[in-house]
Amino acid sequence: MARAIAVFVLLGLAALLAAWLADHPGDVAIDWQGWRIETSVAVAAIVLALMAFGLAAGYRFWLWLRRAPASITRARAAGRERRGYDALAEGLVAVAAGDVGEARRLAQRTEVLLGSPPLALLLSAQSAQLSGDEVATEHHFKAMLEKPETEFLGLRGLLVQASRQGDRQAALKYARRAHALKPQSPWLLDTLFSLQAEAGLWGEAEATLTAAQRQQTLDPALARRRRAVTLLGQAQDSERQGQARQAAKLAASAHDAAPDLVPAALMTARLAAAAGQARKASKTLERTWRETPHPELAATWLALWPGDDAARRLRRFRRLEEAQPEHRECRLALADLQVAARRFDQARQELDPLIAAAESQNALPETRICRLMASLEEAENGQSEIVRDWLVKIETAPPEATWGCHGCGRPVAEWTPNCSHCGAFDSLHWAPLGAHRVPTDAPPGSHRSFPAESGVAAPLTPAAPARPAPGGASERQQDKIDAGSPAE
Template sequence: MWRALAFLALLAIAAFGAVWIADRPGTVTIVWNGYEVATSLAIALVGVLVVAIVVGFIWAIVRGIITLPENLVRGSRERRRAKGFTALSRGMVAVGSGDPLAARRHAGDAERLLGSEPLALLLKAQAAQISGDREAAERAFQRMANDPETRVLGLRGLFVEARRREDEPAARAYATEAARLAPSVTWANEAVLEAQCADGDWSGALETVERRASLGLIEKATARRQRAVLLTGSAQLLEAGEPDAATDRALKAVKLAPELVPAAVIAGRLLTRRGDLRKGAKIVEAAWKANPHPDLAKVYLSLRTGDSVRDRLARAETLAKLSSWHPEARLALAQAAYEARAFGQAREALQPLLADRPTVRACLMMARIEEAEHGAGSGRAREWLARAAHAPRDPLWIADGIASETWAPVSPISGRLDAFVWKAPTELLAGPAAPHAEDEAEGAPRRDPVAIAPAHVPAPEPARAPGPNPAPAPTPAPAAGAAPMPTPTSMPQGPLPTAQAEGKSSEAKPSDTKPSDTKPVAGKPADAKPSTPEAGWVPGKPGDGPIAAGSAIPVVLPAPRPDDPGASPEEAEAKARRFG
């Protein structure tokens, strides 16, 4: 729009000038070297314009010839740079997708085309990292650290590599240098804070937190919480040797974070030792309202050393009212009532906790109450102890998967500040059910795979007519010269399942065993052969006498599955040789 208006304005000015010159005619005379040229003003202006255009063209040609080598070099450089950035882009994509071969190839192209470009060095370092070449990665990061423009980035890479090879002094040195060069770098400040907490340098850690808060790297609420945690850790360290300094820091921590349980516990304990019971009780009550905790209850119940058990019970009731009968308050009240021998009140306090999956502390508390009332060996006490072995665990201080009964300002695994959280540990999943669990639960008889029967017992009676409990089918008469079939005595009482009994009745036949395969045994005719389940005995029926000395013991194999085609004649013969 504006360009069109400008063009029209210039065109109007040119037309106005042409009209003005045409209205004022004149003559232009040029005398040079004895020659005189006379022409009108308009033609002279046109001639001047043409000469200017020709001179311009000539100058452009001459200038192009002069600058041709430089232009060729510049074009080549730009093409290489374009190819280098293309390789750099593809290399970054390869690094992000986890392709080490493509990343190394594109990193080499980028370094060859771009030279010491910071992004090319970064790509080379990242390609070496995903390829597992730590030495090449460190060399690339060291080159970046030597360049003032990429020094902080190189220090970050060297810091990561030092952490991977577990070189904490080197990692700490890189982080400290990066924090000095760029105070607003988040990772360097966090690493420095972590190192100061690991060394117990609480004063230096406080300065780091205040610097981060002043730079706006963390929120004000987070900064207050971290300062309170650091002051609590310092007070915890000084509590035994310097109680006055520990009290001062604990009170500062309580002022910054009244809900911080460890700070309230230390402040209440130290104020109690100093004799300031009212202030200590006020601090503990404020923390108890926000986070009921057994350590707070312990400090609150023992504010005065010489109090009776009734006084402790009264303070436990106060805690219960302050927290609207929180489970921790009920446990504290039950403990105080137990110590006061008020077992009925202790049971009443624990009753709501026993309705649905009581925890280990609740079960152990009930076991102590039962032992106090009915003796250590009472059945109820043993029952509660058994329930405690499988009850859900009570809350603990947990940080990075580590459960602890005591609080700490930093995690022992990651070194993270304010990592411990009061919560219940994760319950383990139940293991697989035991074999035959469903059958045993329903009362089904156990299936023994092998039944051993004695020899030389009278033949069984003929089968009776079927009644309410049908008996086995009548058995055919034994062959001439065959010994009577013994009745098993090792099987449990009761009939086997129908499928198993049917399988056993059809497993072995007289035709499966050859007379020549039978081995004579002392006390038995030489032509006798072992009987089969079809001879008339029923598994599960008690025997009529003891096993005779030197008698053969037949074995009944387990019933085959319904989809089992049965044993071949060779397998049956082998079984007869093995067990007959």
């Protein structure tokens, strides 16, 4: 619009000038080197205008000749860059589609056209990774470390590659360096914590966990669980170093953070009992028993009173029975105590529903039940055909529950914060032998990303029907009186 107005203004001025010259005619004479030129003022003005136009056109042509090489070079570079970014975009699509050959071809074309810009390095690294060329992948990711804008991407790629290769030390090194660049990255905090925990660096892991909680990137329940396992790992280290008081303090903190963590309760109770604090030990075990009944809890709780006879132990166990009367672990522990106290009918009342529940699924009772039934029959009737039948069933019965890793699927003798076979953090749970594998539809590495079960001796068969009271009202009342206080 402004240009059109300027053109009209110039045309108006030219018209005014032409009119003025027409109203004021005159002559122009030029004498030069013996030559004389005479013309009118109007013609002289037109000649001067043409000369000015010619000079301007010549000057612009000279400028174009001077700038032409640079302009041509810039145009070619722009076209090259455009083709390079087109190849880069197509290469990223090929990587996403899993087309190894096309991704490699486009990565090479991108490098030729663009050189080594950040995205070209990323495409080259991903195409090499897609083709399984670990050496080239590492080379490209390390090249990205030299540029500030791609350093974090390079570290992430190297971290993932080191994790896939099982090189935990290298992965931890890259994770620490990446954390220094992006300390608030949620995935990096989670990865760094896992690597620190798997390396047994409990102090560093706890600091990383605190940072993740501060960023509110973790579910509160998961954070408490991880903190409990981390504190328990520190407690075990302190105990191995002979620092019993520090170990007891850390174990108690772990128990407070996750009352359902059976190993934390066991260690807290054991250290408290060793320090002469039997009441604290019993309260700790009872609290966890209410959350997750477990055979080791019952055994450790009864061991607090080593002088008890079989009848006294049975009466004392009523405290735990009242907390979880229908749980299978309560039934099994109670049946074992009743056999020892020679209360055979009451022991059968505990075991029969568990046997019936297994038979309803066309399965044998688990090994532990078969062993208890064999002990019961032998204690009541001596060696007999029934005892031998139960002992034979042990050979084919489902195995007893044990600690095992749901990452690698292998059993372990005792619970530790990291699996002793694969090193996975908090991957041990209590289940029958052979039931520790991660489901086939679980995402890869799920045993490293999510907390393990809390050591619950969960019912392996449908809940048994409620049992009748072991005795009359007077017997139950007398049992409660004889059970006494946990401080006894």
